[in-house]
Amino acid sequence: xxxxxxxxxxxxxxxxxxxxxxxxxxxxxxxxxxxxxxxxxxxxxxxxxxxxxxxxxxxxxxxxxxxxxxxxxxxxxxxxxxxxxxxxxxxxxxxxxxxxxxxxxxxxxxxxxxxxxxxxxxxxxxxxxxxxxxxxxxxxxxxxxxxxxxxxxxxxxxxxxxxxxxxxxxxxxxxxxxxxxxxxxxxxxxxxxxxxxxxxxxxxxxxxxxxxxxxxxxxxxxxxxxxxxxxxxxxxxxxxxxxxxxxxxxxxxxxxxxxxxxxxxxxxxxxxxxxxxxxxxxxxxxxxxxxxxxxxxxxxxxxxxxxxxxxxxxxxxxxxxxxxxxxxxxxxxxxxxxxxxxxxxxxxxxxxxxxxxxxxxxxxxxxxxxxxxxxxxxxxxxxxxxxxxxxxxxxxxxxxxxxxxxxxxxxxxxxxxxxxxxxxxxxxxxxxxxxxxxxxxxxxxxxxxxxxxxxxxxxxxxxxxxxxxxxxxxxxxxxxxxx
Amino acid sequence: xxxxxxxxxxxxxxxxxxxxxxxxxxxxxxxxxxxxxxxxxxxxxxxxxxxxxxxxxxxxxxxxxxxxxxxxxxxxxxxxxxxxxxxxxxxxxxxxxxxxxxxxxxxxxxxxxxxxxxxxxxxxxxxxxxxxxxxxxxxxxxxxxxxxxxxxxxxxxxxxxxxxxxxxxxxxxxxxxxxxxxxxxxxxxxxxxxxxxxxxxxxxxxxxxxxxxxxxxxxxxxxxxxxxxxxxxxxxxxxxxxxxxxxxxxxxxxxxxxxxxxxxxxxxxxxxxxxxxxxxxxxxxxxxxxxxxxxxxxxxxxxxxxxxxxxxxxxxxxxxxxxxxxxxxxxxxxxxxxxxxxxxxxxxxxxxxxxxxxxxxxxxxxxxxxxxxxxxxxx
Numbered sequence: 001x002x003x004x005x006x007x008x009x010x011x012x013x014x015x016x017x018x019x020x021x022x023x024x025x026x027x028x029x030x031x032x033x034x035x036x037x038x039x040x041x042x043x044x045x046x047x048x049x050x051x052x053x054x055x056x057x058x059x060x061x062x063x064x065x066x067x068x069x070x071x072x073x074x075x076x077x078x079x080x081x082x083x084x085x086x087x088x089x090x091x092x093x094x095x096x097x098x099x100x101x102x103x104x105x106x107x108x109x110x111x112x113x114x115x116x117x118x119x120x121x122x123x124x125x126x127x128x129x130x131x132x133x134x135x136x137x138x139x140x141x142x143x144x145x146x147x148x149x150x151x152x153x154x155x156x157x158x159x160x161x162x163x164x165x166x167x168x169x170x171x172x173x174x175x176x177x178x179x180x181x182x183x184x185x186x187x188x189x190x191x192x193x194x195x196x197x198x199x200x201x202x203x204x205x206x207x208x209x210x211x212x213x214x215x216x217x218x219x220x221x222x223x224x225x226x227x228x229x230x231x232x233x234x235x236x237x238x239x240x241x242x243x244x245x246x247x248x249x250x251x252x253x254x255x256x257x258x259x260x261x262x263x264x265x266x267x268x269x270x271x272x273x274x275x276x277x278x279x280x281x282x283x284x285x286x287x288x289x290x291x292x293x294x295x296x297x298x299x300x301x302x303x304x305x306x307x308x309x310x311x312x313x314x315x316x317x318x319x320x321x322x323x324x325x326x327x328x329x330x331x332x333x334x335x336x337x338x339x340x341x342x343x344x345x346x347x348x349x350x351x352x353x354x355x356x357x358x359x360x361x362x363x364x365x366x367x368x369x370x371x372x373x374x375x376x377x378x379x380x381x382x383x384x385x386x387x388x389x390x391x392x393x394x395x396x397x398x399x400x401x402x403x404x405x406x407x408x409x410x411x412x413x414x415x416x417x418x419x420x421x422x423x424x425x426x427x428x429x430x431x432x433x434x435x436x437x438x439x440x441x442x443x444x445x446x447x448x449x450x451x452x453x454x455x456x457x458x459x460x461x462x463x464x465x466x467x468x469x470x471x472x473x474x475x476x477x478x479x480x481x482x483x
Numbered sequence: 484x485x486x487x488x489x490x491x492x493x494x495x496x497x498x499x500x501x502x503x504x505x506x507x508x509x510x511x512x513x514x515x516x517x518x519x520x521x522x523x524x525x526x527x528x529x530x531x532x533x534x535x536x537x538x539x540x541x542x543x544x545x546x547x548x549x550x551x552x553x554x555x556x557x558x559x560x561x562x563x564x565x566x567x568x569x570x571x572x573x574x575x576x577x578x579x580x581x582x583x584x585x586x587x588x589x590x591x592x593x594x595x596x597x598x599x600x601x602x603x604x605x606x607x608x609x610x611x612x613x614x615x616x617x618x619x620x621x622x623x624x625x626x627x628x629x630x631x632x633x634x635x636x637x638x639x640x641x642x643x644x645x646x647x648x649x650x651x652x653x654x655x656x657x658x659x660x661x662x663x664x665x666x667x668x669x670x671x672x673x674x675x676x677x678x679x680x681x682x683x684x685x686x687x688x689x690x691x692x693x694x695x696x697x698x699x700x701x702x703x704x705x706x707x708x709x710x711x712x713x714x715x716x717x718x719x720x721x722x723x724x725x726x727x728x729x730x731x732x733x734x735x736x737x738x739x740x741x742x743x744x745x746x747x748x749x750x751x752x753x754x755x756x757x758x759x760x761x762x763x764x765x766x767x768x769x770x771x772x773x774x775x776x777x778x779x780x781x782x783x784x785x786x787x788x789x790x791x792x793x794x795x796x797x798x799x800x801x802x803x804x805x806x807x808x809x810x811x812x813x814x815x816x817x818x819x820x821x822x823x824x825x826x827x828x829x830x831x832x833x834x835x836x837x838x839x840x841x842x843x844x845x846x847x848x849x850x851x852x853x854x855x856x857x858x859x860x861x862x
Contacts, residue, residue: 003528003533003534004528004533006610034514037534037540038516038525038539038540038543039514039515039516039533041516041525041528041534041551042514042515042521042524043515043523044518047499052497055496055497055524056493056497058531058533067514069514070511093515095500095503095515095518096499096500096515097499097500113513113514113515114512115513116512135513137503137504137506137510138504139504140504147782158499159497160501160502160503160504161500161501161503161504324731339501339556339558340558341498341499341501341558342494342498342558342559344497344498345493345494345495345497345498345559346494346559347492347832348497349493349497437721
């Protein structure tokens, strides 16, 4: 008995592995390197949902050969130099909450666990910039800011179990993103270690015209083009006021129109969430006016006078499009339950396959994407439910967040991939993009070429130039030909 | 492990670890394997036979402070990580897979009836714990249980409890010997030993004829009130932690508290008291009765209190992580700028003191000082 089976082929034994381990130990010391089975199992998967099913079947994607916990940029650089010398794959790892396999070491090698790089380095209260190390936990980051009188404006559902580096690596979005932006809007500068060991810094600036912003390659790069080790993020003073409101609409079209017109007037509620009829029924059964309708939840926050005005314009617009005011109850319910992920655990334990698939599209296409994706997934044999809500909105479009749940009629993996194919195909065919904020990882890698078209060559050439030996997080983003 | 526990284990194992940010073990150690769901995954794989029961593997089950802070953030009512790990440890111990440090704890419990044989090779005598001047009476309606931790590590706190009780006119006594409540055996993974110790204490309490049992240690109160009924050992006596009893004495006007030499204090909620017994208000009611005393709250307080680092088996198997947790909590407490740290648990007091906190007192010690300065009444 030596642990679970692996789904991906186990790496061939390396004749020079002892040398690699000796090198790692020289770099960080013996206490911060482990080749123990339990430590390797613990980072053998992230939160790619199918790996939960695999886990219960006694399987993991693959086993890394070592885990290493660096504390400084120099240590990360030295580890990457060592990895190049011995051609050992390196997979950066934060807190493992990614849902697409982005932190899975499919070729084995070294897991670079960044959680010991968790310090707040500087707060520039005049510029509203805070610089932190990438391994800092999201909830602890926000709490630190709150104690200093600020908010980071980035509260994803995973905030309690994800890191700043993880957010940046998958271009994450928080629940309050309509006001504060996605993480790519929030980041002002960063420090990273390139695959070949160079430590590079993009200084935090409000804006710059100094050629292409190279750091954008790493934001959403999923650790394939460099390891983000520090980031300077924009912060905001804690909001002085918050207005909560909710409206029930006859259908999605009316509600989407109201939202679009609110955004068009340059109003930026922090939270805008519109639930389809299935999710409205599931989440707001206690609200009588919501029965048979769709629910819109809004939070405006910030300066007291501005919030009052934003709330008023939201109300006018919602009512003008047939919205029925439902008060603050539905908002409070959402706030109270927004981190409750228990349904997923309970369903998977019963043998279900469950996942959330987020896509985005311009306003002119988002309705069609929703209908096509939900219909396509429901058409797959075994699907119990495909429901959705619009979780992030912009002046030009929205994110659609679909929850799919089913009981596979035969092979779990075949069912899972069929559902994903249906969602991806429907999104692409109807003018959407295949991901809004979860990223590509392993699960979406087969669809990356369809998403980017000819432009895929740009990403592949950059990867080849920055990581000539392909040691950094192999297999992700669909960068490898034939992947 | 029964079906219900197995279901809970599975639910936790496939959760993305939503509580991890407030777990003292993983925040100190930074390894995925000791995050709450990480440890539960180890337990799941051991239970499923995917991982072998070896001392090396099961050590991860012990990297837990039993602080139950994960429960504060867990949306699944059926998931109690500390209980699941205790059950998994029992299976490991039964299989003979015991980390060396835990083996020593169990040996100490068997040989001396308490887990501190390294400091006190023999059994702990109650008279020594409560002080010579407070030699225990017999057949009193109120029984004071020092508990092995308080008796071994913080007898001054127990002696102060005795002074406060005497000042309030309470007729109290102790058992001749300090008996373990069984909690340390359960934590270490030996439910049979837990039952033996618990049965012995329950019988001694019954024989004493006491109507009320006051514990110095929150862990004893938790065991006697929450665990004994599960073990089929219900007590006819009322069991109460000293902080709750003290609040009653104050409310009844049986104690006259005067000023103390500290202008401000910060109260640290022990995990067992605030999360296990839901006793956050009682100690504060006592503190606010002290005239002129400013009572400050740390960043994490009440039900969301942070562990002192000494809870559960963490300090036994990973003293480095426990020390880190202690230092973190001390930083939070010191940030209040208070003159003294007050708490109501001998373990918390011990480790804060060892970590260099200047003034750490048990609630009873503060009360005893207030009595002495206030009106001269002193046991």
